Amino acid sequence: MTDFLDAIVLLTNYVLVPGVAYGSQLALGALGVTLIYGILRFANFAHGDMMAFGTMVVILITWWFQSIGFSIAPLPVALVALPIGIAAAIVMSLGTDRLVYRFYRRRRSPSVIYILTSIGVMFVMNGIVRFIIGPDDQRFSDGARFIIKAREFKQATGLHEGLAIKLSQGITVLVTLIVVVALFRFLHKSRTGKAMRAYSDNEDLALLSGVSPERVVFVAWVIAAALAAIAGTLYGLDKSFKPFTYFQLLLPIFASAIVGGIGNPLGAVVGGFIIAFSEMTITYAYKKFLRYLLPDSWAPDSLVQFLTTDYKFAISFIILVVVLLVRPTGIFRGRT
Amino acid sequence: MSPMIRNPLLFAVMAAMLAAVGFGQSWQVALTILNLCLISAVMALGLNMQWGYAGLFNVGVMGFAAVGGLATVLVTKAPVVDAWAAGGWRLGISFVLLLATAAVVVVVRRWLGPGPIRSLVTAALVIAGYFLIRVFFDPATEAIEAVNSAKTGYLGGLGLPVLLSWIVGGVLAAGVAWFIGKVALGLRSDYFAIATLGISEIVIAILKNEDWLARGVKNVTGLKRPVPYEINLQADAWFADFAAWFGASVIEASSIFVKLCYAALFLAVLLIVVALSERALKSPWGRMMRAIRDNEDAAEAMGKDVKRRHLQIFIIGSAVIGIAGAMLVTLDGQFTPGTYQPLRFTFLIWIMVIIGGSGNNWGSVLGGFLVWFVWIEAEPAGLWLMDVITSGFDDASPLRAHLLNAAPHMRLVIMGVILLLVMRFSPRGLIPEVMRR
Numbered sequence: 001m002t003d004f005l006d007a008i009v010l011l012t013n014y015v016l017v018p019g020v021a022y023g024s025q026l027a028l029g030a031l032g033v034t035l036i037y038g039i040l041r042f043a044n045f046a047h048g049d050m051m052a053f054g055t056m057v058v059i060l061i062t063w064w065f066q067s068i069g070f071s072i073a074p075l076p077v078a079l080v081a082l083p084i085g086i087a088a089a090i091v092m093s094l095g096t097d098r099l100v101y102r103f104y105r106r107r108r109s110p111s112v113i114y115i116l117t118s119i120g121v122m123f124v125m126n127g128i129v130r131f132i133i134g135p136d137d138q139r140f141s142d143g144a145r146f147i148i149k150a151r152e153f154k155q156a157t158g159l160h161e162g163l164a165i166k167l168s169q170g171i172t173v174l175v176t177l178i179v180v181v182a183l184f185r186f187l188h189k190s191r192t193g194k195a196m197r198a199y200s201d202n203e204d205l206a207l208l209s210g211v212s213p214e215r216v217v218f219v220a221w222v223i224a225a226a227l228a229a230i231a232g233t234l235y236g237l238d239k240s241f242k243p244f245t246y247f248q249l250l251l252p253i254f255a256s257a258i259v260g261g262i263g264n265p266l267g268a269v270v271g272g273f274i275i276a277f278s279e280m281t282i283t284y285a286y287k288k289f290l291r292y293l294l295p296d297s298w299a300p301d302s303l304v305q306f307l308t309t310d311y312k313f314a315i316s317f318i319i320l321v322v323v324l325l326v327r328p329t330g331i332f333r334g335r336t
Numbered sequence: 337m338s339p340m341i342r343n344p345l346l347f348a349v350m351a352a353m354l355a356a357v358g359f360g361q362s363w364q365v366a367l368t369i370l371n372l373c374l375i376s377a378v379m380a381l382g383l384n385m386q387w388g389y390a391g392l393f394n395v396g397v398m399g400f401a402a403v404g405g406l407a408t409v410l411v412t413k414a415p416v417v418d419a420w421a422a423g424g425w426r427l428g429i430s431f432v433l434l435l436a437t438a439a440v441v442v443v444v445r446r447w448l449g450p451g452p453i454r455s456l457v458t459a460a461l462v463i464a465g466y467f468l469i470r471v472f473f474d475p476a477t478e479a480i481e482a483v484n485s486a487k488t489g490y491l492g493g494l495g496l497p498v499l500l501s502w503i504v505g506g507v508l509a510a511g512v513a514w515f516i517g518k519v520a521l522g523l524r525s526d527y528f529a530i531a532t533l534g535i536s537e538i539v540i541a542i543l544k545n546e547d548w549l550a551r552g553v554k555n556v557t558g559l560k561r562p563v564p565y566e567i568n569l570q571a572d573a574w575f576a577d578f579a580a581w582f583g584a585s586v587i588e589a590s591s592i593f594v595k596l597c598y599a600a601l602f603l604a605v606l607l608i609v610v611a612l613s614e615r616a617l618k619s620p621w622g623r624m625m626r627a628i629r630d631n632e633d634a635a636e637a638m639g640k641d642v643k644r645r646h647l648q649i650f651i652i653g654s655a656v657i658g659i660a661g662a663m664l665v666t667l668d669g670q671f672t673p674g675t676y677q678p679l680r681f682t683f684l685i686w687i688m689v690i691i692g693g694s695g696n697n698w699g700s701v702l703g704g705f706l707v708w709f710v711w712i713e714a715e716p717a718g719l720w721l722m723d724v725i726t727s728g729f730d731d732a733s734p735l736r737a738h739l740l741n742a743a744p745h746m747r748l749v750i751m752g753v754i755l756l757l758v759m760r761f762s763p764r765g766l767i768p769e770v771m772r773r
Contacts, residue, residue, distance in 0.1 A: 043529070100756055115526060122683070123687075124756070126679070127746060127747070127748025130742070130745035132742070134742060248537075255534070311538075311541055313537050317537070328523070328524075
């Protein structure tokens with residue numbers, strides 16, 4: 001019996017807990033991508049760098065707080081800095097919309113033109129982030145490290161395996177929950193939210209009904225930028241901040257949005273968790289897990305790992321390609 | 337100004353800029369830039385075929401360039417006999433099993449009608465095949481990587497001349513493109529972009545981690561060269577005379593001579609590719625491609641096989657990118673999978689094509705030259721600018737140090753701004769596509 005419990009705890013510790021945290025971060029990122037796709041109808045390649053930009057502002061403010069000795073221990077002080085980061089990201093995204101995208105929107109350019117311009121925006125933002133904070137790894141979390149420590153868990157339960165839950169993981173899940181609930185309430189209950197969904201469903205019909213396109217686009221950028229800054233900060237708190245990693249996060253985020261059905265917010269959330277858990281379960285080595293469950297003579301010698309962790313990004317893309325081929329609209333019937 | 341005057345003038349300005357670097361900085365720097373300009377131009381030509389002729393949104397340039405680079409290793413390096421002995425046969429079996437699995441899947445899928453059962457059976461067969469292959473593959477790679485792992489630890493290559501690897505690089509990239517095209521070309525353009533971006537990342541991940549293939553991140557150094565070595569030149573008597581005739585030191589002259597040799601080779605490749613693409617673009621085939629790009633449905637109604645043409649141009653363009661990738665690795669003399677980054681190897685090439693003028697071969701050449709030139713020269717220019725801006729600061733000021741340190745990253749901003757400006761104010765590029773009737 002304890003073997004069985006140990007196996008469960010082992011899997012929870014190495015797959016479930018990190019998977020939930022990573023899935024939440026992807027879900028927030030994918031929500032931003034899917035929202036822009038639904039309203040402006042293009043895949044925003046600059047979203048990863050928008051996350052990096054918002055996070056960078058949060059880090060700078062956090063460092064300033066830390067230097068003046070301001071702290072909200074046991075919580076990381078970055079949470080206080082987060083609203084400022086969100087504001088900076090919003091200003092940035094509205095600025096790029098005004099300077100770059102609005103021109104093409106008025107000409108009703110095809111979506112490839114938008115994608116190409118978003119690549120230009122990506123370069124600019126990437127350059128700004130690297131210019132200000134540099135290309136290196138930055139850590140900025142402070143306060144307590146763990147909610148549950150592995151050793152304490154072992155002592156309390158008497159099991160061989162420990163369960164550790166990092167504070168950053170707890171914060172990630174809590175913040176994501178709040179943000180997602182608030183966003184869905186906004187989209188379904190408020191007038192602006194309904195207008196946005198109408199605009200996303202059928203642009204012409206929404207315009208006929210008196211929905212102001214500029215306002216819808218404005219709100220979409222505000223929400224997408226806020227989501228990007230939040231997702232980026234949570235990811236940075238949980239792991240670490242490095243501009244290149246954020247650029248690479250674009251891949252699993254796109255995969256999440258498309259797997260769930262691009263343009264569909266619920267799909268983005270579900271897609272985020274699907275991608276995160278696929279990455280976790282496929283790159284996890286099940287050797288120890290099986291040792292607990294199987295009789296000794298059956299215990300495997302190899303690592304029992306489907307793929308090494310180096311191929312994490314490959315997994316999200318294999319899933320993406322399979323979904324695109326088998327069911328191009330995604331799980332929740334997004335746009336085609 | 338008519339294009340007949342304007343276009344040569346643009347190239348003349350480009351040449352003058354390179355010459356200015358030669359006189360201002362040094363000819364070494366100018367030639368280093370020139371060589372990479374030539375390679376970039378070939379790469380841009382390859383992408384231009386895909387995007388400019390056919391409208392394929394390929395964001396996986398990096399993957400094809402890396403596959404071409406891999407060819408240089410596989411062709412030129414001497415085979416590691418011990419490694420073949422240690423793991424060759426098991427690797428062979430796993431390769432045969434891979435083909436067998438694919439064949440079984442294809443046959444079973446034909447046999448079963450569409451439906452959930454077919455999907456389930458396919459998935460089960462793929463997973464079963466995967467584990468069966470790993471039974472042979474894992475010990476094989478382990479054995480290969482154990483053979484003198486500090487120096488080799490991989491299968492090595494064929495030990496053939498390096499120039500052959502440029503062709504093989506193109507062929508390998510074409511093979512990969514065939515596979516990717518079969519899978520992804522049916523997708524809508526933005527999905528196709530995301531899929532190719534992801535596949536190129538997968539290619540790099542494989543090159544980084546499959547050490548038995550090309551040593552992964554341990555890199556393969558000391559690749560063969562198609563040109564003489566500086567050391568040998570310096571020892572030659574005739575070369576010393578030659579250098580003296582120029583009034584340069586032997587060491588400097590040898591280095592410049594080697595770079596010029598490379599430049600001549602790259603230029604030859606570039607001219608061949610330009611000549612062929614110009615002919616192709618003017619031919620009925622080129623007209624058909626543009627027709628497909630401008631209106632797929634109309635072209636299909638006229639009996640053109642759009643899917644087949646897309647696959648064809650995707651393969652040809654990728655082959656050209658692969659050739660450029662092999663040339664790049666040859667120039668570097670080493671294969672370093674860790675250095676392949678999408679910003680430099682995919683998106684920068686895109687900027688070259690857009691700025692140069694998509695759909696125009698000469699535009700891509702000019703874009704390749706200009707963008708690479710700016711990419712390199714933005715670094716000293718940014719440093720100089722930061723130095724001027726911060727000259728009023730105290731030398732010990734941390735802000736000054738940071739700004740000087742971070743100045744090279746300004747080139748990303750410069751590139752992005754140039755791209756955005758061109759797209760907005762001159763969307764057809766510096767040398768626009770010629771509208772033929």
